[in-house]
Amino acid sequence: MTRASSTGRQFPPAVPMLILSTFFMALIPAFVHAQLSTDDHLAEPGWWPRRKPANLKQFAGNAACAKCHSRITASQEATPMARTLMPAADAEVLHGRTDLAFRNGKYLYQIKPNKGAPQLIVTDGARSIIADLVWAFGTGKLGQSYLFLQDGAYRESRVTYFSSLQNLHFTPTRALLSPRDLEEATSRPVDNSELLRCFSCHSLGANLGAQLDTSKAALGVTCEACHGPGLKHMQAMEASQLQQGIGDEEGRQLIFNPGSLSPGDSVDFCGSCHGTWWDVKLTHMAGIANVRAQAYRLLSSRCWGSGDVRLTCIACHNPHEPLSKETSNFDSKCLACHVNSPTAKPEKDHPGAACPVATKDCITCHMPKIEIPDMHTAFADHLIRVVRPGAPIPN
Numbered sequence: 001m002t003r004a005s006s007t008g009r010q011f012p013p014a015v016p017m018l019i020l021s022t023f024f025m026a027l028i029p030a031f032v033h034a035q036l037s038t039d040d041h042l043a044e045p046g047w048w049p050r051r052k053p054a055n056l057k058q059f060a061g062n063a064a065c066a067k068c069h070s071r072i073t074a075s076q077e078a079t080p081m082a083r084t085l086m087p088a089a090d091a092e093v094l095h096g097r098t099d100l101a102f103r104n105g106k107y108l109y110q111i112k113p114n115k116g117a118p119q120l121i122v123t124d125g126a127r128s129i130i131a132d133l134v135w136a137f138g139t140g141k142l143g144q145s146y147l148f149l150q151d152g153a154y155r156e157s158r159v160t161y162f163s164s165l166q167n168l169h170f171t172p173t174r175a176l177l178s179p180r181d182l183e184e185a186t187s188r189p190v191d192n193s194e195l196l197r198c199f200s201c202h203s204l205g206a207n208l209g210a211q212l213d214t215s216k217a218a219l220g221v222t223c224e225a226c227h228g229p230g231l232k233h234m235q236a237m238e239a240s241q242l243q244q245g246i247g248d249e250e251g252r253q254l255i256f257n258p259g260s261l262s263p264g265d266s267v268d269f270c271g272s273c274h275g276t277w278w279d280v281k282l283t284h285m286a287g288i289a290n291v292r293a294q295a296y297r298l299l300s301s302r303c304w305g306s307g308d309v310r311l312t313c314i315a316c317h318n319p320h321e322p323l324s325k326e327t328s329n330f331d332s333k334c335l336a337c338h339v340n341s342p343t344a345k346p347e348k349d350h351p352g353a354a355c356p357v358a359t360k361d362c363i364t365c366h367m368p369k370i371e372i373p374d375m376h377t378a379f380a381d382h383l384i385r386v387v388r389p390g391a392p393i394p395n
C-alpha cells in the first residue's frame with residue numbers, strides 16, 4: 001500500500017487511508033497490542049535485559065549471589081546461556097584440535113590451536129592471512145563464531161565451528177561463494193553499533209560507553225543480566241541476616257524478579273534476546289530464520305490466545321537449569337490447558353481441545369524440529385500447530 005503523498009495527488013486521500021489502516025490494524029491479532037519491541041521496553045524505567053547501565057557500581061557479580069543462592073548459581077553457571085561468550089583461548093571446542101578445516105574453491109580455512117592462542121589461517125594458494133582470535137561467541141553446543149582485531153577494529157571470521165559437523169563451515173548468513181579477494185574471503189568488518197548489540201545479548205556491561213569496552217564486562221548471561229543490579233539487595237539481605245530476618249521484605253523489593261511479570265511481558269523479557277513478536281516484525285525478519293525467534297513463534301500459535309501464564313517461556317524452561325530434552329516432561333505443560341481424552345470437551349480451566357491422534361509425546365508432532373541449513377542443526381518450532389505433510393513452514 002502506498003502512502004498518500006503531501007502533494008495530495010496520490011490516492012487514497014487521508015480519510016479513507018485512516019479507515020483502511022484501521023481495517024488492517026484489525027487484522028493484527030489482539031495480543032500484539034499488549035506486546036512491545038525490545039527498544040520500547042528499554043525506553044521504560046526499571047530493569048530490562050540488554051539495558052545499558054550508567055556504570056557497574058550497583059552490580060555485585062555472580063560470586064556474590066552464590067554466597068546465599070548457592071544451588072541456583074551452581075546450576076545456572078552450567079547452562080549454555082551462562083557460558084555463551086569467552087576469550088577464544090578458553091574455547092574448549094578448539095582445544096587440541098589440529099584438524100579443523102573448510103575449503104571453498106581455492107580458499108582453505110583452518111583454525112590451529114597455536115599453543116593456546118588459537119589462530120585463523122586462510123590461504124588462497126598464493127597468499128595467507130593469519131589472525132589471532134580474540135572472542136568466541138556461543139558455547140559450541142551448536143556452534144561457535146569468532147571475532148578478531150585487525151588494525152584496531154573487530155572483524156568476524158567467515159567460518160564458524162559447528163558441533164554437528166565437528167568442523168568448520170561458513171558463518172550463518174555470511175556465506176560468500178565468490179569473494180573478491182583473500183581479505184573478503186577471510187572475514188567481514190563488524191562496526192561498533194553491531195558489536196555493542198552482540199555483546200549486549202552475550203554479556204553484561206561491555207556497552208557502558210559509546211565504544212565497546214570489555215574490560216569490566218561479565219561474560220555470558222549472568223544473574224544480573226536478567227535480575228538487574230544486585231548490590232543493594234545483597235547489602236540489605238546481609239544486614240537482615242545480622243538482624244535475624246528484619247528487613248527481609250525490603251531486601252526482596254531491591255532486586256528485579258521477572259517471575260512477577262504479566263505473561264505478555266514475561267515472554268517479551270526472554271524475547272529481548274530471543275526475538276519478541278515486534279522485534280521480528282520491525283526488522284522484517286522472514287522465512288526459516290525466524291524459527292529461531294522462539295518468542296515470535298510462540299505468540300503466533302493459537303494456543304497463546306491473549307496470553308497465559310501456562311505458556312510463558314518459564315512455564316516450560318527453568319532459566320537456571322540446562323534445557324530438558326525429555327519429551328515426556330513437556331506433556332504436562334500441554335495438558336495444563338488441553339483435555340486429554342477423546343470424549344472430554346474443553347472447559348473454562350482447560351480451554352484446549354483433546355488430540356484425536358495421541359495422548360502423550362505432544363511436542364514430537366506439534367513442535368517439530370526444523371532443520372536450518374545455515375546452522376546445520378534442527379530447532380524446535382515454537383509455533384505450536386497441527387503439521388500437515390508437505391505443507392510449507394508458516395512464516
Ligand code: HEC
Pocket residue numbers: 060061062064065066067068069223224227229230231233234237238241252255256257
Ligand atoms: C546475603 C544473602 C544474599 C545475597 C548475597 C543475595 N541474595 Fe538474593 N535473596 C536472599 C534472600 C534471603 C532472599 C529471599 C528468600 C529467597 O527467595 O530465596 C533473596 C531473594 C532473591 C530473589 C527473589 C526476590 C523476590 O521477588 O522474592 C532474587 C531474584 C534474588 N534474591 C537474586 C539475587 C541475585 C541476582 C544476587 C546477586 C547479585 C543475590 N540475590 C544475592 C539473600 C541474598
Ligand code: HEC
Pocket residue numbers: 049050080081083084137138139140141142200201202221225226269270271272273274313314317318319322323
Ligand atoms: C541477555 C540475553 C538473553 C536473555 C535475556 C535470555 N537468553 Fe536464553 N540464551 C541467550 C543466548 C546468547 C543463548 C545461546 C547459548 C549458547 O551459546 O548455546 C541462549 C540459550 C537459551 C536456551 C538454550 C539452551 C540450550 O541448552 O541449548 C534456552 C532454553 C534459553 N536460552 C531460554 C531462555 C529463557 C527461558 C529466557 C527468559 C527467562 C532467556 N533464555 C533469556 C541469551 C539470552
Ligand code: HEC
Pocket residue numbers: 137138139140142143144145146156190194195197198199201202272273274275292375
Ligand atoms: C538480540 C540478541 C542477540 C544478538 C544481537 C546477537 N546474538 Fe548471538 N545469540 C542470541 C541468542 C538468543 C542465541 C541462542 C539462539 C538459539 O539457540 O535459538 C544466540 C546464539 C549465538 C551463537 C551460538 C550458535 C547459535 O547460533 O546458536 C553464536 C555463535 C552467536 N550467537 C554469535 C553472535 C555474534 C557473533 C553476534 C554479533 C555479530 C551475535 N551473536 C549477536 C542472541 C543474540
Ligand code: HEC
Pocket residue numbers: 062065066069072073074076077081221222223224225226227257258259260314319320
Ligand atoms: C535468563 C534469565 C535469568 C538468569 C540468567 C538468572 N535468572 Fe534468576 N530468575 C529468572 C526468572 C525468569 C525467574 C522467575 C522464575 C519463576 O518465577 O518461575 C527467576 C527467579 C529467581 C529467584 C527467585 C526464586 C526462584 O527460584 O524462583 C532467585 C533467588 C534467582 N532467580 C536467582 C538467580 C541467580 C542467583 C542467578 C545467577 C546465578 C540467576 N537467578 C540467573 C531469570 C534468570
Ligand code: HEC
Pocket residue numbers: 267270271274292294295296298311312313314315316317323324325326330333334363367378379380381382
Ligand atoms: C510448551 C513448552 C515450551 C514453551 C512455552 C517454550 N519452549 Fe522453548 N523449547 C521447548 C521444547 C520442547 C524444546 C526442544 C527441546 C529439545 O531439544 O528436545 C525447546 C527448545 C528451546 C531452545 C533451544 C533451541 C531450539 O529452538 O530448539 C530455546 C533457545 C528455547 N526453547 C527458548 C524458548 C523461549 C525463549 C521461550 C519463550 C518465548 C520458549 N522457549 C518457550 C518447549 C517450550
Ligand code: HEC
Pocket residue numbers: 302303304305308310311330333334335336337338346351352353354362363366367384385386
Ligand atoms: C495456555 C493454554 C495452552 C497451552 C499451555 C497449550 N495450548 Fe494448545 N491450544 C490452546 C487453545 C485455547 C487452543 C485453541 C482451541 C483449540 O483448538 O483447542 C489451542 C490449540 C492447539 C492446537 C490446534 C492448533 C491449530 O492451529 O489448529 C494444537 C495442535 C495444540 N494446541 C497443541 C498444543 C501442544 C502440543 C501444547 C504443548 C506443547 C499446547 N497446545 C499447549 C491452549 C493451550
Ligand code: HEC
Pocket residue numbers: 331334335338340352353354355356357358359360361362363364365366386
Ligand atoms: C503422533 C503425532 C501426534 C502426537 C504425539 C500428538 N498429536 Fe495432536 N494431532 C496430531 C494430528 C495429525 C492432528 C490433526 C488431526 C486431524 O485433524 O485429523 C492433531 C490434532 C491435535 C489438536 C487439534 C484438535 C482439534 O480438534 O482441532 C490438538 C489440540 C492436539 N492435537 C493436541 C495434542 C496434545 C495436547 C498432545 C499430547 C497429549 C498431542 N496432540 C499429541 C498428531 C499428534
